[in-house]
Amino acid sequence: MTVPKVLIVEDDASIGLVVSAALTAENIETQICDSVSARDAALANGHFDLMLTDVVLKDSDGLATLKEVMATTPDMPVIIMSAQNTLETAVRASEINAFEYFPKPFDLNDLVLAVKQGIDKRRSAPDSVTDTLSEANLPMIGRSVAMQDVYRMVARLLRNDLSVLISGESGTGKELVAEAIHSLGHRKTGPFVAVNMAAIPSELIEAELFGHEKGSFTGAVGQAIGRFEQAQGGTLFLDEIGDMPKHAQTRLLRALQSGVISRIGGKASIRLDVRIVAATNQKLEELIASGKFREDLFYRLNVVPIHMPPLRDRTDDIGLLAQHFLLLAAKDGLPLRKIDDSAIAALMTMPWRGNIRELRNLIYRLALVCREDTITEATIVQNVESAPESDAPIQGASFEAAVVQFLRDHKLRGTSRDKLYPKALAQFETPLLQHVMRQVKGNQLKAAALLGINRNTLRKKLTDYGIGTGNGG
CATH class of the missing domain: 3.40.50.2300 (Response regulator)
Incomplete structure (x- = not known):
């Protein structure tokens, strides 16, 4: 050979x-x-x-x-x-x-x-020529390491109809991922139908999803098309799937297994042509253990899992996100503002318990109340209330918890046999160096002294990790 x-x-x-x-x-x-x-x-x-x-x-x-x-x-x-x-x-x-x-x-x-x-x-x-894409019309913003696995998985889902389960804290952008899978994939000409399971009364959820015939139950004064039929040829996004009641889970499982539904009170079978994307901010494994979620339904939905990282794990993206939200705010009629590096550095130190949703709301508020054309660190200080529990550690963000999460993610990616130490070191050193460089305002001599390392060593690490000297990012 x-x-x-x-x-x-x-x-x-x-x-x-x-x-x-x-x-x-x-x-x-x-x-x-x-x-x-x-x-x-x-x-x-x-x-x-x-x-x-x-x-x-x-x-x-x-x-x-x-x-x-x-x-x-x-x-x-x-x-x-x-x-x-x-x-x-x-x-x-x-x-x-x-x-x-x-x-x-x-x-x-x-x-x-x-x-x-x-x-x-x-x-x-090779496939046929597809539409030219630009970053401006893509639904997700960010270039951090934490988002790369998300991007790669989304790209792999564009030419198939595999079921997807998106997990992550509230406000991390799970619906944006679902929209990206739909709008960039081969079903983009079809409808994207989103249903929030937590917003529908338990007794109405089956009628909402599968539709009903006239007279099938009290109040059914006419025929109604369900969300499954509305999404034919496109994507059905089942948000907060962990809040779906058990009786509806059974009917959903049957529909996914057979690819066929019938309206409540109806006899006709309707063949489905729908991609299913579900999302949850809960740990479904715990709901399964407590008997609140069907294990067989979990495996039907969790064909391709995608985890959305919290904003505190992708602080490098805060600058891009802030600029993006300022442009959106201007389109919504608010004054067009700029934001400087000191303001972005201040935003990067915040805990962001509400994740991207919280950041968006804050940027809109700053665009409204800022008296200058540029949002600065002083603007942030004046308009952001200090969290009363600021002295307490962020839940799940202790050093020990971060190590445990790193090891767990390392194992889930199937890389447990790789060299662990250099990967862990990079994960720890990057935010440490960013924080120190912000603290000393980019002065490498001061940073090296504070860290207790040689300046040449510091310069090499900054280069290796792609960290700028101006604001640490």
Whole structure:
């Protein structure tokens, strides 16, 4: 068997060399180039079993011309590496049918494993041309590490109808994820119907979901179409699924198993053409243990789980979110405001128990009451009341709890065999360095002294973690 050969298209020489060395150690031959033109020349003059490519290259967008490349070399898997860690990038990678997408910084062991898998697996035929996407019309905002798993999973769900269960605290944006799966997927021309289980009286929930015939129960003065029928050809979003009463769970399970429903009081069977996306802010496993939620329904819904991180775990996104909400506030008739780095730094220190919803409401309030064109740290201090329990630790945010959660997430991702220490160290050092750099206002000498480390060591860590020197982020 011939030695496999991989083309690495990366304009950062250090990353290219590290990836090349790791693949060479696995007996994989590599060739490195740093531009679209060099990539095209390499592909024209040689055969490659797989291509690794960055997005932003010296002469062009590495993704913009990939469809043409993949059309001429349909058997060559392509893995995308990108520091443009947005949902747009993940979706664009999915649209061109990339084998895998790795946001930077990535785990080298995971990348090497994906390369090995890609070499052994033929890529599917490319799909038809899809609409051009821009970050401005995407429903989710943020480039933090915590959001990358969400983006990658959303991108993988766009061409299938697998059931999805979105979990996360109240206000984290679970419905936005459901809307993204619908509006970016192949059902986007169909309806998106959202139903909040907690907002419907228990005795009416089955009629709401499945519809009813005239006279089927007291008050049924006419025929009514249920939410399942309203969502035909599209997506049905079942929000707060943990609040669904047990009798309705049984009927929902039957509908998911058979793919057929009937209206209450009716005899006709209605074949379903609906994708189901459910969401909850509760721990369904605990509800199952207490007998309040059907275990078999849980497994029907939880085909693809997505967990939305709380805002306190993605503080790097607060600046982008604040700018986004200021623009939305202006569209809603409020004055157009700007926000400076000191205000963003102040927002990043807040506990955000209400998550993104709380941040949005605060930004709207600041846009209304701010007397200047720019929101500053002073504006935040003047208009945000200190939480009475500010001296108490945030629930679930103690150092010990954070370690336990890190280990649990590490295990759930199936990476428990990977080297744990460097990953844990990066998780701890990043927020520590960000906090210190904000505290010393970007002064590296003061930061190094405060941390008790050499300035060169500090500078290397700031570079490795992509932390700016101005505001720590």
